[in-house]
Amino acid sequence: MPQTVRIALDAMGGDHGAPVAVAGADISLERHPETEFVIIGSGSVLEPLLANRPALRAASRIVHTDVAVKMDDKPSQALRHGRWKSSMWMAIDAVKKGDADVAISAGNTGALMAMAKFHLKTMPGIDRPAIAALWPTLRGESIVLDVGATIGADAKHLVDLAVMGGAMARVLFDLERPTIGLLNIGVEEVKGLEEVRQAGLILRQTGRPDLDYLGFVEGDDIGKGTVDVVVTEGFAGNIALKTAEGTAKQLAEYLRSAMSRTLSARIGFLFARGALGAVRDKMDPRKVNGGVFLGLNGLVIKSHGGTDAEGFAAAVDLGYDMVRYKLRARIFEMLGQHAAE
Amino acid sequence: MPQTVRIALDAMGGDHGAPVAVAGADISLERHPETEFVIIGSGSVLEPLLANRPALRAASRIVHTDVAVKMDDKPSQALRHGRWKSSMWMAIDAVKKGDADVAISAGNTGALMAMAKFHLKTMPGIDRPAIAALWPTLRGESIVLDVGATIGADAKHLVDLAVMGGAMARVLFDLERPTIGLLNIGVEEVKGLEEVRQAGLILRQTGRPDLDYLGFVEGDDIGKGTVDVVVTEGFAGNIALKTAEGTAKQLAEYLRSAMSRTLSARIGFLFARGALGAVRDKMDPRKVNGGVFLGLNGLVIKSHGGTDAEGFAAAVDLGYDMVRYKLRARIFEMLGQHAAE
Numbered sequence: 001m002p003q004t005v006r007i008a009l010d011a012m013g014g015d016h017g018a019p020v021a022v023a024g025a026d027i028s029l030e031r032h033p034e035t036e037f038v039i040i041g042s043g044s045v046l047e048p049l050l051a052n053r054p055a056l057r058a059a060s061r062i063v064h065t066d067v068a069v070k071m072d073d074k075p076s077q078a079l080r081h082g083r084w085k086s087s088m089w090m091a092i093d094a095v096k097k098g099d100a101d102v103a104i105s106a107g108n109t110g111a112l113m114a115m116a117k118f119h120l121k122t123m124p125g126i127d128r129p130a131i132a133a134l135w136p137t138l139r140g141e142s143i144v145l146d147v148g149a150t151i152g153a154d155a156k157h158l159v160d161l162a163v164m165g166g167a168m169a170r171v172l173f174d175l176e177r178p179t180i181g182l183l184n185i186g187v188e189e190v191k192g193l194e195e196v197r198q199a200g201l202i203l204r205q206t207g208r209p210d211l212d213y214l215g216f217v218e219g220d221d222i223g224k225g226t227v228d229v230v231v232t233e234g235f236a237g238n239i240a241l242k243t244a245e246g247t248a249k250q251l252a253e254y255l256r257s258a259m260s261r262t263l264s265a266r267i268g269f270l271f272a273r274g275a276l277g278a279v280r281d282k283m284d285p286r287k288v289n290g291g292v293f294l295g296l297n298g299l300v301i302k303s304h305g306g307t308d309a310e311g312f313a314a315a316v317d318l319g320y321d322m323v324r325y326k327l328r329a330r331i332f333e334m335l336g337q338h339a340a341e
Numbered sequence: 342m343p344q345t346v347r348i349a350l351d352a353m354g355g356d357h358g359a360p361v362a363v364a365g366a367d368i369s370l371e372r373h374p375e376t377e378f379v380i381i382g383s384g385s386v387l388e389p390l391l392a393n394r395p396a397l398r399a400a401s402r403i404v405h406t407d408v409a410v411k412m413d414d415k416p417s418q419a420l421r422h423g424r425w426k427s428s429m430w431m432a433i434d435a436v437k438k439g440d441a442d443v444a445i446s447a448g449n450t451g452a453l454m455a456m457a458k459f460h461l462k463t464m465p466g467i468d469r470p471a472i473a474a475l476w477p478t479l480r481g482e483s484i485v486l487d488v489g490a491t492i493g494a495d496a497k498h499l500v501d502l503a504v505m506g507g508a509m510a511r512v513l514f515d516l517e518r519p520t521i522g523l524l525n526i527g528v529e530e531v532k533g534l535e536e537v538r539q540a541g542l543i544l545r546q547t548g549r550p551d552l553d554y555l556g557f558v559e560g561d562d563i564g565k566g567t568v569d570v571v572v573t574e575g576f577a578g579n580i581a582l583k584t585a586e587g588t589a590k591q592l593a594e595y596l597r598s599a600m601s602r603t604l605s606a607r608i609g610f611l612f613a614r615g616a617l618g619a620v621r622d623k624m625d626p627r628k629v630n631g632g633v634f635l636g637l638n639g640l641v642i643k644s645h646g647g648t649d650a651e652g653f654a655a656a657v658d659l660g661y662d663m664v665r666y667k668l669r670a671r672i673f674e675m676l677g678q679h680a681a682e
Contacts, residue, residue, distance in 0.1 A: 276599065
């Protein structure tokens, strides 16, 4: 019998709050019946939402709180007003106490990271946490990190990111030796930031058996899927992620408007609807929803704030996989090896 | 009668060399007959290319050299071996001597920037040059800078970038008061790099009559066209540019493969071909080819190395516009105003 995965949900986060979180959990539960939920939020809101979902109701425990971190709270405000009593804090606390294996929230990223860092602390040997994103590519999916947890990175932190991202790739993509690239400008050794060059030297010299370091990659290599794990500091990583999202939306908008402009385009659209739907599916940001917080003593996943039930379910699925395939143990193991070198 | 614009072409740069440069110049000349060219490269290669282009032949002077900077030369190598005698250097030298108004090269970016900086020097008041890119958006086009001239930027350099990009927007888009945004992660004042925050404070406090500073923008605002000018340092800017190019190629590839998969998709494609062509046109990187080097005592434009004649012509057109509408004078004027504040 598969091991039960216990998931703590901050049901008050995100733009749409509890309805999306509950419906998302329900979708994910169908895919993974061996899940138990701790759903945290306003009881009077949650009870009716669960009433007509008997399977989810049976798999869930509701923990009541009326306090929610707002989407525009600054991290310091959230920590001051939301500690102990907000749904976001209580989801993290469930992980801290061992009542849940992973916490999932669609609440504001800065507050969630501040609380997670404050309460769970970073792993031994890791100075700063990171957020890893799944990125759809021409070859499948890659992991890109850090996409915004911390700004700037020295060589040691970049190497830590490579190790943590590599562990995630081993777990998620079931690879023995995932390929790693350092995001840089230009592929010649001479270019780029000093700390990126340094990190490249360290990764090349240590020649780890569990990571296949391929060198520098550029922005256009991400979508190509040149490597399994793209490593960069949080400022550039966040800008790359948002720029790609913006470009995808822009092209979808061009396509939409072109397809309705002439009669023949509208006829063509009818015939090609299935194919265009498949493209839309591949570009669908909901399918790869979920930023994984790495480097903390506990698993936390950030869902996109504006997502719907399908997108939230993808974040829950991601949390499920991370627990099921023991991401944290894998990171510990790889860090240990790393420290021993 | 319109003023003649004199353009120096490095005809030995780029992946395809002289054939693309000459054909591109020919296309641009048709659009702007009041252009004169100094075409620099191997005479025995250039003469036959010009022989069957009488209009271009009449508008051109060939300057012979057999020395070319290679696409993979390091900037220091290029400076050491290519100074005085390479086609790249001689194009820049023509601008320096006043024999041409702008130099255009599809050669390697690092070498071109190193030579341009060495020979032309930075403008008074500007410490470091920048490369500005035209970016197609949902609203038209925006200018993004710096996309890779220098790594890192203090607040003063970011403000200089805003002024230079603003001058370019006034010239190219014919705007009195272009809108400016600083690229950052998250729009809250609390987030982001200290130097970006500082630059934001300076731009807000000075309240220039020629620039409309709108605040921070994120990666997805670039494609939306939220502002006319997006300001960032060269590392993040280059990664944003390459990531957007990669995403556009990725989606085009998804589309291509989806459109040939089923019979009904293939039929749909026939009907929608015109509309899809229009989308491809909008995404066509050749249409907006040309990185403008800003902050130097002379105009230099970098064409994409892998472009074709149509793309090279776009870079020549861009150079033409920059000269015609007096970009450098406009920057001087705006810098003066800036210095006086």
